[in-house]
Amino acid sequence: MAAVGERRITYDARGLAEPHAEAPRVATVEGGRATFDAHPLTTRQINLELRRLLYEEGITDVTVQNPGAKHSIGVGILTRCRLRFEGSLGYFGLGLIDGPEITVTGRVGWSACENMMSGVVVVESNAGSLTGAAMRGGDLVVKGRVGARTGIDQKGGTIIVGGDAGSMTGFMLQRGRLIICGDAGPGLGDSMYDGTIYVAGKVKSLGIDCIPGEWTDADTELVERKFSIYGLGSPPEFQKFVCGKKLYNYDNLEPAERKLVL
Amino acid sequence: MCGIAGLIYRDGTHEIGRDLTRMLQSMKHRGPDSTGYALYGPRGHRIVMRYTLADANTPRDFEFPDRLRRHQAQVVDRLRGLGATIHDVEAETEYAYRAVLELPSQNGTGALKAIADRLEDIPDCEVLSLGHSLEIVKDLGDAESVSHQYELGGFTGTHAIGHVRMATESDVDISGAHPYWAYPFSDVAVVHNGQLTNYFHWKRRLERSGHRFQSECDSEIIAVYLAEKMSDGASLEDAMHESLEELDGVFTYIAVTDDALGVAKDEMAAKPLVLYESDEVVALASEEIAIRAVLDREIETYDPYESEVLVWQR
Numbered sequence: 001m002a003a004v005g006e007r008r009i010t011y012d013a014r015g016l017a018e019p020h021a022e023a024p025r026v027a028t029v030e031g032g033r034a035t036f037d038a039h040p041l042t043t044r045q046i047n048l049e050l051r052r053l054l055y056e057e058g059i060t061d062v063t064v065q066n067p068g069a070k071h072s073i074g075v076g077i078l079t080r081c082r083l084r085f086e087g088s089l090g091y092f093g094l095g096l097i098d099g100p101e102i103t104v105t106g107r108v109g110w111s112a113c114e115n116m117m118s119g120v121v122v123v124e125s126n127a128g129s130l131t132g133a134a135m136r137g138g139d140l141v142v143k144g145r146v147g148a149r150t151g152i153d154q155k156g157g158t159i160i161v162g163g164d165a166g167s168m169t170g171f172m173l174q175r176g177r178l179i180i181c182g183d184a185g186p187g188l189g190d191s192m193y194d195g196t197i198y199v200a201g202k203v204k205s206l207g208i209d210c211i212p213g214e215w216t217d218a219d220t221e222l223v224e225r226k227f228s229i230y231g232l233g234s235p236p237e238f239q240k241f242v243c244g245k246k247l248y249n250y251d252n253l254e255p256a257e258r259k260l261v262l
Numbered sequence: 263m264c265g266i267a268g269l270i271y272r273d274g275t276h277e278i279g280r281d282l283t284r285m286l287q288s289m290k291h292r293g294p295d296s297t298g299y300a301l302y303g304p305r306g307h308r309i310v311m312r313y314t315l316a317d318a319n320t321p322r323d324f325e326f327p328d329r330l331r332r333h334q335a336q337v338v339d340r341l342r343g344l345g346a347t348i349h350d351v352e353a354e355t356e357y358a359y360r361a362v363l364e365l366p367s368q369n370g371t372g373a374l375k376a377i378a379d380r381l382e383d384i385p386d387c388e389v390l391s392l393g394h395s396l397e398i399v400k401d402l403g404d405a406e407s408v409s410h411q412y413e414l415g416g417f418t419g420t421h422a423i424g425h426v427r428m429a430t431e432s433d434v435d436i437s438g439a440h441p442y443w444a445y446p447f448s449d450v451a452v453v454h455n456g457q458l459t460n461y462f463h464w465k466r467r468l469e470r471s472g473h474r475f476q477s478e479c480d481s482e483i484i485a486v487y488l489a490e491k492m493s494d495g496a497s498l499e500d501a502m503h504e505s506l507e508e509l510d511g512v513f514t515y516i517a518v519t520d521d522a523l524g525v526a527k528d529e530m531a532a533k534p535l536v537l538y539e540s541d542e543v544v545a546l547a548s549e550e551i552a553i554r555a556v557l558d559r560e561i562e563t564y565d566p567y568e569s570e571v572l573v574w575q576r
Contacts, residue, residue, distance in 0.1 A: 069550035069563075087560055090551050107563050109550055110534055126564045129531060147565040148531035167531055167568040185568060186529075 023052040027062070034059045038073075038087075039066040046073055054081055069109065074102065080119075091128070094121055097138075110147070113140050116157065122230065129166065132159045135176065141230050148185065151178045154195065160226060168207065170197045173243075179223060181236060189241050193248050198223060198238040206241065213242035263428045265292030266440075266453045266535075267547040268516040269556070270421035270523040270576050275304065279409065279417030282424045284555040285547055286405035292548060293428035296439035297408045298400030300451035303419040305395040305520055308349060309363045309374075309448075312390040313337070313381065316357035317435045318402045320386070330357065333384050337361075340380045344373075354412050358401070371493065375446035379474070388437060388476055393449035395419075395520040400439040420576045421523050423516045425453040437477040444489030445473065449520040452488065454481035455533045455548060456513030464509070484515050492519075499573040502526045506569055516546065524573035531568035538563045544574045 024045045027036035034053045038046045046064065053059045060081040067073050071090035074083060078098045088106030098117035103124070110128040113121050118137040129147030132140045137157040145163035149171050156176040164182035173192040183201035190207020197210070198219070219240055227235045267285040269278060278301055286297055303310075315333045316326070334351075337359075341348055347364040354360055365373050378389045391398035397417075401408045405426065409415060425440035432438040444450035458464070458480040465475060465483060473486050484505065491501035502517060502524050512532035516525050525535060525546055536550040538561050545553045550563055566572060 069554050071549075071551065088550060088563070090549060106560060107550070109536070125562060128534065128536070128565050145564060148568055164567075166565070167529070 021048070023048040025049070025052070027053055029053075029057070029059060032059060033061040033063070035063040035065065037065045038070070039068060043070045043072050046070065047075065050074065050077070050083075054079055067106075069107075071109070088125070097121075107144070108142075116140065118157075126163070127161075132157070135159065139226070139230075141232075145182065151176070151197075154178070158226060160230065160232070162232070164201065167204075170195070170210070170241075171207065173197065177222070179226065179238070181232075189243070191247060192243045194243050197241040199241065200236040200238050203239070203241075209244045209247035210241050211244040213240040215240050263292045264440075264455045265289035265426040265548040265552070266423070266455045266514065266516055267425075267552050268421070268423040268453075268518070268523055268525065268545070270544045270574050271542065272544070272574075272576055273542045275418045275420055277416070278302075278419045278422040279414035281556045282422045283405045283409040283414060285545075285552040286424045286426050288552045288555040289426050289547065289549055290404045293426035294404055295429045295434045296400060296402045296427045296436070297405045298398065298425045298427070298439045298441050298453070299408070299414060299422060300391070300424070300441040300443075300453070300518060301397050301399070301414070301417050301419055301422045302395045302449075302518065302520060303397065303417065307364070307394070309365065309392060309394060310397055311361045311363060311377070311392050312358070312398050313361070314358045314386075314388045314390065314436055315384075316386050317437070318357070319435060320357070329386075333387060334359070336384045337381055337387065340384070341377065344376055344380060346377070354399075355401070358399075358412070360397070371446050371448065374448055378446055382474075382476075389443075389445070390436075391443040391451065392446070393443075393520065396443070396449040396451055396518075398441055398443050398451060400425075400436055400441070402434065402436070402439070421518060423451065423453045423518050423523070425455075431457065431480070432478045438479050440479075440481055442477075442479070442482040442485040444485035445476070447489035447493060450485060450489045450492070450518070452481065452485035452515055452517045454484055454513055454515040456511060456515070456528070458483060458509055458511040458513065460510040480511075481515070484509065484513075484517070488517050498522050498524050499571060502571045502573070506571065514548075522573055522575050524571060525566065526571045527566055527568055529569045531565075535566055536563050537566055537572070539574075 027034040063084040065086045067087045069088045069090040072092045075095045080099045083102045085104045089108045091109040095114040100119045102121045107125040108127045111130040114133045116135045121140045123142045126144035127142045127146045131150045134153045135157045136155045141160045143162040148166035149168045152171045154176045155174045158177045160179045165180045167185035168187040170189040173195040178197045180199045184199045184203045186204040187207040189210030223235045345366045350362040352360045374392045440453045441451040461480040488501045514527045514533035514535045537546045
């Protein structure tokens with residue numbers, strides 16, 4: 001087994017972040033597509049290079065090689081573009097994005113796609129805990145397994161998990177959908193306000209106020225459409241879970257919508 | 263926050279001091295207060311003891327050097343008084359030592375307990391580890407500083423665990439640093455990320471069974487708890503499973519013996535751990551970036567689930 005020769009992360013005096021605030025300008029651009037190797041770069045340098053390519057150069061197709069599970073990569077990308085990460089991302093990757101279509105060929109760490117607003121993220125391997133936390137829109141597809149509390153506080157969009165999901169999946173789910181193709185851990189949908197959870201495998205236990213829901217044609221249409229879009233084959237048979245609405249008695253309206261009704 | 267890491271090679275000895283330093287340094291942001299290592303070298307018939315006679319932040323008054331010399335002489339006298347043959351004593355730093363011993367009856371925990379109890383009766387003396395294979399090294403600062411200070415780069419062995427500490431509930435000193443040796447049991451150590459909420463319950467219970475604790479840190483409970491279970495005949499895996507029921511709080515911990523390494527996560531899976539496993543090596547850490555620091559290729563990793571216990575033999 002090869003071990004790395006030198007430490008790959010540099011720190012400032014507090015040991016928290018590296019100080020260089022300039023994009024390293026290392027990408028090669030060919031036919032409107034950019035590629036760069038993230039291996040020797042710090043988190044900040046990777047993000048600066050991404051931003052330079054997307055916002056200054058106007059390139060809409062970028063491949064990042066060897067991200068090396070570094071944290072906070074690809075955060076806050078607010079433009080329509082196509083990104084491909086060849087490798088794994090660390091914690092807090094792809095947070096606060098609005099619009100991009102992203103593929104990660106490896107794994108993502110805790111809190112991937114937190115507060116995602118729109119777009120598509122496809123993770124070819126596994127994801128850590130808190131995946132899609134507070135997500136508001138778009139589709140997040142994890143083809144492997146996910147950790148605990150996936151979709152915590154989710155407010156919209158769809159999370160699809162090809163494998164198993166850990167404990168408290170859909171904890172405090174407010175809106176949106178979780179489609180779990182494998183088993184779900186204990187406390188599924190605990191304290192959920194609304195939204196829908198589909199599980200194909202076994203459910204270890206339901207959380208407070210999460211109850212089985214009635215399957216409708218709209219559910220079939222949704223699941224088949226999502227499976228078709230992402231090439232996931234024929235969907236298995238799912239159980240549907242919804243909020244019992246006994247714990248919280250809030251309505252389903254956003255403040256702006258409530259004003260219209262009132 | 264704190265960060266934990268573990269590494270077990272299944273294909274012989276490697277430079278585990280160097281590798282663990284890389285893992286821990288890459289998680290420096292999780293805890294810059296102190297760094298600790300439990301390193302397992304080749305098992306021998308002799309006992310290796312790591313101990314300190316002062317802390318890194320002990321005030322250096324005019325009598326400090328004399329006090330150290332006097333206490334070190336007492337250590338040697340007391341070891342000889344217990345019938346130990348001292349093959350080597352090396353000062354690793356100003357206040358930390360490594361001794362190699364032979365005892366007339368080396369296999370019983372009673373002999374190790376006698377050594378630890380007699381030595382810790384000397385003011386400021388703290389026995390960090392006693393074992394045929396285990397060596398615990400811990401000090402203030404990040405992994406590179408501690409590794410440099412104790413020359414761990416060349417340490418070879420089969421497995422190791424380590425910890426970077428962000429002190430929250432006890433002081434920034436060596437006794438508050440992980441790993442913890444499972445006094446008085448040979449070659450058992452633990453690193454922990456989390457908080458135990460029934461700490462005092464278990465501390466009182468284990469103290470009533472005759473155990474002593476070096477620190478006020480909740481994590482030390484886990485080491486002694488596991489070792490006591492194992493001394494009653496439980497396997498490491500069984501003891502860890504029992505701990506999920508009996509220890510309360512949020513935790514992910516890694517436990518090691520001279521031939522095994524295991525990890526346990528609480529029922530909430532509140533503390534992170536990422537795992538890579540192959541035929542040659544198992545590497546685990548609070549963050550994948552630490553595993554990447556020693557595996558220079560694309561790897562498939564995953565997070566163990568809640569209430570999961572995994573144990574690997576070397």
